[in-house]
Amino acid sequence: MLGEGILKGMAETAKNFFLSYVSKERLTTVEYPEERIPAVEAARVFPFLVYDGADWQAGMRCVACQICEKECPPKCIYIEKSKDKKPDFAGKPQFYPTRFDIDVSVCMSCQICVEVCPFEAIKMDNEFELATGDRFGGLLYDRHQLARSNEYYHSVHPTEASEVDARLAAEKAKVEAKSKTAAQAAAAKAAAPAPPAGGGR
Numbered sequence: 001m002l003g004e005g006i007l008k009g010m011a012e013t014a015k016n017f018f019l020s021y022v023s024k025e026r027l028t029t030v031e032y033p034e035e036r037i038p039a040v041e042a043a044r045v046f047p048f049l050v051y052d053g054a055d056w057q058a059g060m061r062c063v064a065c066q067i068c069e070k071e072c073p074p075k076c077i078y079i080e081k082s083k084d085k086k087p088d089f090a091g092k093p094q095f096y097p098t099r100f101d102i103d104v105s106v107c108m109s110c111q112i113c114v115e116v117c118p119f120e121a122i123k124m125d126n127e128f129e130l131a132t133g134d135r136f137g138g139l140l141y142d143r144h145q146l147a148r149s150n151e152y153y154h155s156v157h158p159t160e161a162s163e164v165d166a167r168l169a170a171e172k173a174k175v176e177a178k179s180k181t182a183a184q185a186a187a188a189k190a191a192a193p194a195p196p197a198g199g200g201r
């Protein structure tokens with residue numbers, strides 16, 4: 001019949017229109033900001049810096065290697081490396097950033113900084129309500145503003161954060177086993193009887 005396709009299409013549209021008032025799956029309008037839908041785990045907005053423990057400075061994972069700064073396509077990361085070192089999650093002395101700024105007015109949320117970081121130190125946040133009247137200073141976040149606890153990381157990306165924890169725990173166990181073996185070897189050497197005086201030639 002001529003126009004049958006059009007009638008079928010109109011019927012489908014009408015069905016969807018009326019069902020959108022009663023069917024939960026079809027209620028696609030979210031009355032933001034009163035109503036919010038939870039962010040999906042893969043959502044990403046701008047990066048944050050992960051720290052372990054309660055002290056953001058002591059626990060910051062970043063070792064100021066500056067790989068992310070070099071790889072960031074729009075060059076919106078600014079890092080200054082410390083002169084001294086502090087222990088990392090495994091107790092190894094590492095440099096840390098005395099300055100770590102991200103200009104989020106320039107950041108394009110590409111996640112390259114996250115992908116190139118060998119220390120699981122930078123991750124993507126899903127926070128998007130960042131409006132400010134200060135176009136420049138208000139969007140240049142320093143290391144304190146960027147710092148988020150590992151617990152926070154778990155709350156936004158639970159699957160990924162658990163995998164990272166497992167990897168870091170395995171790495172820590174390896175470092176501890178290595179230093180234990182070295183300590184045992186040193187103790188065995190110290191306990192070995194000294195060679196007789198005047199021995200040799």
Ligand code: SF4
Nearest residue numbers: 072107108110111113
């Ligand atoms: S998400 Fe991309 S643009 Fe933003 S800081 Fe990281 S590398 Fe740079």
Ligand code: SF4
Nearest residue numbers: 062063065066068117
């Ligand atoms: S966030 Fe990662 S890649 Fe960037 S400086 Fe810190 S440790 Fe290096």
